[in-house]
Amino acid sequence: MAIIKVLKRENPYVQIDKTGIDDPNLSWEATGLLTYLVGRPNNWKINIAHLSSVKKNKETSTRKALLELRKYNYCHLFEIRKGGKYIEKFYLVFEVPTQYDEISSNMDVELKEGEKIFYVKVKKERNSNNLPEVENQLMVENIENKGVLPNVEKPKMVKPKVENQALINKELLNNNRMNKEKNHEYDFEEKDDDLRKIEKLFKEFGIDFSIKHKIKIKELLQKNSVDFLISHFKKQYEILKKKENVKSIAAVMSKHLFQGTCEVDSSFLLKKEQENQLQLQKEEKEMKQLNNALQVFLTLPMEKQEAIESEILKKRKEINPQIKKISTFLFHKMIVSDIEILLAKEKLI
Structure with missing residues (x-):
């Protein structure tokens, strides 16, 4: 090989x-x-x-x-x-x-x-189940x-028999209740301070912090830090303040909260789009210049082309000249910027 x-x-x-x-x-x-x-x-x-x-x-x-x-x-x-x-x-x-x-x-x-x-x-990979490696x-x-994994026979599960099944079920039920009480206690004790911070922020925004708001914020606090949520709500408020067609910021923010959506800063997106357009135009201009240089180069006599290639290879010893035997197109693509510089020196472009 x-x-x-x-x-x-x-x-x-x-x-x-x-x-x-x-x-x-x-x-x-x-x-x-x-x-x-x-x-x-x-x-x-x-x-x-x-x-x-x-x-x-x-x-x-x-x-x-x-x-x-x-x-x-x-x-x-x-x-x-x-x-x-x-x-x-x-x-x-x-x-x-x-x-x-x-x-x-x-x-x-x-x-x-x-x-x-x-x-x-x-x-193509055929593991559509996204099985872990x-x-x-x-x-x-x-x-x-x-593209397949070996089939493994699923073992049959046998539920063990126990004496006094009713007693065990009763104990399990009591444990579940105790766990629920602990979770309930955690929700209302550990998260109360975070909840109050967000409630205070909503009041500054003029948003009525109803029971429905509290329940939704509690859900978000299970997966996000209070600092992240406060930062997010402040950004949403600032974006809505800049929009002229928004009649009630409180209503829009509440709607986004319950639907799990958010506002997008259109000015930021417009700026990024303009930057991308400028970058694309710059790249197209550079590519056009390189293509023009290559076209001029290919119209030169063969002896002149070989002389230019030889001069480039002396400076760029990392380029393997054997690649030209495999792909002339790829070889010229690798040295086209050097070709442009030499042609410009000789005032051929």
Whole structure:
């Protein structure tokens, strides 16, 4: 099995794009494996058993991490077949997520007569029940191929017979009553101070703190701190004060409280939308400039193009020139910003 990398360094240090390191979608295992693979020499041949021996992770964990990198497009798996028979498989590993469509039309791999390349897709997860992961899981390859968990026969439960069943039921009933009394006591003693703070705030807002309000606030205090609720109600009040079409702030806030909804600060959303639009326009402008530079570059004589590429590769030794044999499009995409700088110096753009 061969891993074909995008980057290569001639010294003992590894320079890597931090996109994969900062990607929240990747686990620590997948992040570490990606960093390790990027640091290997080009066309370095490996197998899963070897990878499992390098670190403490076993084969199952290693397979799972590699599958995770495929899922988020940090690597793609291909198989070479001849006459329908499997010959070899290889991976293309990338520092940043790269869609298969970006490399499919520019694959340039040497094949023997009769051999063909097939792309191996990542199978979708079938665990629709969201079952929790356990330490002793099935092998990753079995999960990927089958997607099912073994059936376990449900044991029959037998209710034990006891003497004086009525007495036990009576004791259970008394315990339940005692628990309810304790919970009731907790509600009215522990939460009274928090309830009074919110009642005081509502009176400042001019909201009648009815029994219905108290019951709802008690429910919210079971899951939220009093400080959080006070901060939330103050923000809601400030948003409603700015709205001209609100006739009764007290009525609207009570409605939101009972329905579990809230007001949205439209000015904040508008500001964020404007910021996103400006960012999008900036990115589109930059992309247009890069595309124009690439178009000018491709119209130059082949000797001139090769000279520019050679000059860029001397400065950026981390880029593997062999990637051009696999995908010319991807190679030019990696160096297009450098191309733009050189063309600008020579006043060609």
